[in-house]
Amino acid sequence: MISMSKEDSLLGKLFLVPTPIGNLGDITQRAIDTLKDSELIACEDTRMTGKLLSHFGIKKRLISYHDFNEQARVPTLLNILKGGGNISIVTDAGSPGISDPAYRIIRAAIDNGIIVSPLPGANSIIPALTGSGLPLDRFFFEGFLPNKSGARKNRLANLKELEHTLIFFESPFRIEKTLSDMLEVLGNRPACVAREISKIYEEFIRGDLSAIIDKIKSKPIKGEMVIVVSGVSAKQRRLKYQVDNVTSDFDND
Numbered sequence: 001m002i003s004m005s006k007e008d009s010l011l012g013k014l015f016l017v018p019t020p021i022g023n024l025g026d027i028t029q030r031a032i033d034t035l036k037d038s039e040l041i042a043c044e045d046t047r048m049t050g051k052l053l054s055h056f057g058i059k060k061r062l063i064s065y066h067d068f069n070e071q072a073r074v075p076t077l078l079n080i081l082k083g084g085g086n087i088s089i090v091t092d093a094g095s096p097g098i099s100d101p102a103y104r105i106i107r108a109a110i111d112n113g114i115i116v117s118p119l120p121g122a123n124s125i126i127p128a129l130t131g132s133g134l135p136l137d138r139f140f141f142e143g144f145l146p147n148k149s150g151a152r153k154n155r156l157a158n159l160k161e162l163e164h165t166l167i168f169f170e171s172p173f174r175i176e177k178t179l180s181d182m183l184e185v186l187g188n189r190p191a192c193v194a195r196e197i198s199k200i201y202e203e204f205i206r207g208d209l210s211a212i213i214d215k216i217k218s219k220p221i222k223g224e225m226v227i228v229v230s231g232v233s234a235k236q237r238r239l240k241y242q243v244d245n246v247t248s249d250f251d252n253d
Contacts (some may be wrong), residue, residue, distance in 0.1 A: 014109045018095040018121025022198030026122040039253040044092045067172040070101045074108050081114050095123045099143045124197045128226035132192035134154045156185040168227040183209040190230040196223040201213035
């Protein structure tokens, strides 16, 4: 059992609070109680979080905490935590730190002996995976791929040999180009585009990559998207091994 000094007990706690990704009913009672008990709520967009808090009758001091001011905000938040105040970190939707700001304050809190308490809750990764119809036993979350096609293809090439089911975030503006790059680099694998998870127009577009691309070309889609792609199969791996060996033999000759 780890003993806690008197000084440690006077420190505040840093809570990582997931917020709904669509349906407001996705928020947990623990998340609501934690937000109510916090001295300060640090959030990506104070307007969006303000609307969420208003819906649940929560009135708290808000401070902006996003990609462009994250580093500058850390000393302010640390001072509050060291003074005994509890802080909740929230993003516009989903779990803080997953392709969203939170890492710097989490690292700083840990380095200063402050308790970090991550709450379970809404995120788009697991629903996209479980609803995809692809293997669930092992998966690899990549997040957003690079914006430019060349860099995107290079990153996909690094993931090509993974047996894990692959999970990516993508915007509707790049979805077709990204899927086309995946088809070129990964081959025509089974995949799924999950969009608007937990929202009114939730949809799972399943099939191989070429079929999904055809569907999107015939009917462009909008909204928040998660791409789930099958990992390399054992058969594909064996074929590659055989081709590589044949090529090596020719090189030796």
